[in-house]
Amino acid sequence: MRTKKTVAERPGKNNRGPGSKGKIEKIVRNSLAKELLGVCFSSLRRQGLSTRDLNRFAKESLKQTFRVSPSRLLMHDISCLGRLISEWTENSRYLDATGRPRVLAITGKTASFDELARKHFDNHAVENVIKFAMKFKALERVGKHSVAHLGSCVLLTGNRTLLLSHAVRAVKWLLATSEYNGRRLQATPWPERLALTELPEEKFAEFLQFMREPIINLVDMGNRWLMANAAFQGFPPRDRIEKKGTLVGVHAYVFRDT
Amino acid sequence: MAQAAISALEPLVELFLELGITSPEAESLWRGVFVHKCREWLSRRERGEPPSDVRVALVSGVHRNFVSQLLAEPPKIAAGRERKGHRAARMLDAWHRDPVYLDSSGKPRDLPERGAAPSFEALASTHMRGAPVGALLRELYRAGAVDLLADRRIRVRTRGMRLPGVTLANLNQIGRCSAAYLRTLIHNLQQPHDPWLNEALTAIEVAPSRVPLVREVIYRRTVNFLQSLEAELASEQRRSATTKTPSFVSIAIFEPTEEATK
Numbered sequence: 161m162r163t164k165k166t167v168a169e170r171p172g173k174n175n176r177g178p179g180s181k182g183k184i185e186k187i188v189r190n191s192l193a194k195e196l197l198g199v200c201f202s203s204l205r206r207q208g209l210s211t212r213d214l215n216r217f218a219k220e221s222l223k224q225t226f227r228v229s230p231s232r233l234l235m236h237d238i239s240c241l242g243r244l245i246s247e248w249t250e251n252s253r254y255l256d257a258t259g260r261p262r263v264l265a266i267t268g269k270t271a272s273f274d275e276l277a278r279k280h281f282d283n284h285a286v287e288n289v290i291k292f293a294m295k296f297k298a299l300e301r302v303g304k305h306s307v308a309h310l311g312s313c314v315l316l317t318g319n320r321t322l323l324l325s326h327a328v329r330a331v332k333w334l335l336a337t338s339e340y341n342g343r344r345l346q347a348t349p350w351p352e353r354l355a356l357t358e359l360p361e362e363k364f365a366e367f368l369q370f371m372r373e374p375i376i377n378l379v380d381m382g383n384r385w386l387m388a389n390a391a392f393q394g395f396p397p398r399d400r401i402e403k404k405g406t407l408v409g410v411h412a413y414v415f416r417d418t
Numbered sequence: 419m420a421q422a423a424i425s426a427l428e429p430l431v432e433l434f435l436e437l438g439i440t441s442p443e444a445e446s447l448w449r450g451v452f453v454h455k456c457r458e459w460l461s462r463r464e465r466g467e468p469p470s471d472v473r474v475a476l477v478s479g480v481h482r483n484f485v486s487q488l489l490a491e492p493p494k495i496a497a498g499r500e501r502k503g504h505r506a507a508r509m510l511d512a513w514h515r516d517p518v519y520l521d522s523s524g525k526p527r528d529l530p531e532r533g534a535a536p537s538f539e540a541l542a543s544t545h546m547r548g549a550p551v552g553a554l555l556r557e558l559y560r561a562g563a564v565d566l567l568a569d570r571r572i573r574v575r576t577r578g579m580r581l582p583g584v585t586l587a588n589l590n591q592i593g594r595c596s597a598a599y600l601r602t603l604i605h606n607l608q609q610p611h612d613p614w615l616n617e618a619l620t621a622i623e624v625a626p627s628r629v630p631l632v633r634e635v636i637y638r639r640t641v642n643f644l645q646s647l648e649a650e651l652a653s654e655q656r657r658s659a660t661t662k663t664p665s666f667v668s669i670a671i672f673e674p675t676e677e678a679t680k
Contacts, residue, residue, distance in 0.1 A: 312521075315522045
């Protein structure tokens with residue numbers, strides 16, 4: 161029986177003699193680059209972008225460099241909200257006797273939500289911050305004058321633009337990790353792990369349930385560590401974050417190949 | 419005569435309530451003690467001659483098939499009558515699992531007492547149909563399962579329902595846990611090359627104002643770890659179903675007192 165041989169196994173002038181390994185690597189790398197672009201293109205097509213537009217964007221993106229990344233700009237308020245929520249969860253000032261975030265008065269002299277909002281959204285009215293946070297299920301109103309913490313995550317579910325922006329950053333960061341680990345045999349590579357297999361369709365929901373809590377827990381642990389060791393203790397004004405911060409983080413998610 | 423019996427029984431009922439013994443459990447216990455006492459009483463009257471099961475059945479009013487069963491062992495609560503966990507346990511479990519009742523980080527939400535879901539009232543009406551919300555809340559609070567927050571909001575504290583205080587069930591639990599830990603320690607002394615898990619976190623100094631948060635984080639991580647481990651090892655349990663004599667492996671985590679960690 162004849163089997164199809166891979167590029168590396170196939171005999172021919174390409175893998176004979178010195179330099180053939182480099183040529184094969186180049187071919188493989190080119191194929192992977194095409195595949196990566198193809199993955200991005202097909203995903204963006206599913207977002208409603210036309211092939212014509214995508215071709216134009218591809219050309220433009222090779223020439224154009226952004227002073228501030230659009231995705232970072234778009235996610236700025238979300239990041240502010242994330243930091244606000246983290247402080248509400250971490251700072252003893254905003255915790256109750258059991259160590260959980262307490263219901264905060266919207267305005268008041270001590271430990272109010274207004275105080276937190278002003279710290280993290282310096283140019284916004286407190287009511288706008290509440291509306292914004294409620295949109296992402298970060299808090300809920302308790303009566304007319306108080307708000308309650310509703311979890312330490314900002315949920316982007318259902319918001320396609322913000323999710324795309326989130327995905328752009330995730331792709332960028334995954335490629336950066338891959339680039340770093342691939343440069344040479346690193347003494348301390350950045351940890352990056354993968355588990356995958358073919359799963360019966362009916363088992364996928366079970367897998368989601370199995371992974372949900374550990375992923376939330378892992379990221380929560382990472383977030384607590386990052387908050388405790390951040391370059392700016394006590395959460396800096398946003399202009400300082402933009403200028404000084406080197407973004408470092410951890411990202412975990414479940415996926416299925418489509 | 420009934421009034422006199424009621425007066426005599428009332429303090430006993432109070433004790434049962436304190437001990438967390440339900441009416442079906444008390445009735446089962448009562449029947450066993452009654453039959454044993456009846457045999458003893460008849461035997462005394464017959465100068466030490468043990469009565470037949472039929473005689474005991476006639477005098478006690480318990481069917482003779484049950485009499486022989488009850489006399490075969492010391493009086494105890496029948497397994498069929500023993501409470502299989504508190505009814506509220508299912509509700510508490512749903513509060514920890516149902517996505518409607520979880521926050522964005524997967525933790526159980528603090529709930530308003532009344533109103534449409536997600537609320538304590540809605541949760542109770544789904545899982546404890548017919549139970550009055552106020553009484554249920556008081557019972558859960560008494561058991562330490564929930565905290566009552568400001569603005570009529572409720573916070574769940576435990577996934578299971580255990581009545582507090584020095585109850586038979588709680589004393590049994592202390593006995594089981596102490597014995598299990600002692601067995602591990604003794605095993606490790608005797609078998610240093612094949613030790614069982616016994617790890618501890620070195621005590622860390624924490625500012626008093628941060629203690630509640632640190633304890634909350636430890637609780638969250640531990641519960642999450644145990645749940646994940648249970649889910650991960652579920653396949654082992656399925657495999658053991660085909661084995662006649664399975665082995666049992668378990669893990670317990672507890673928070674030692676300050677004195678113990680120094």
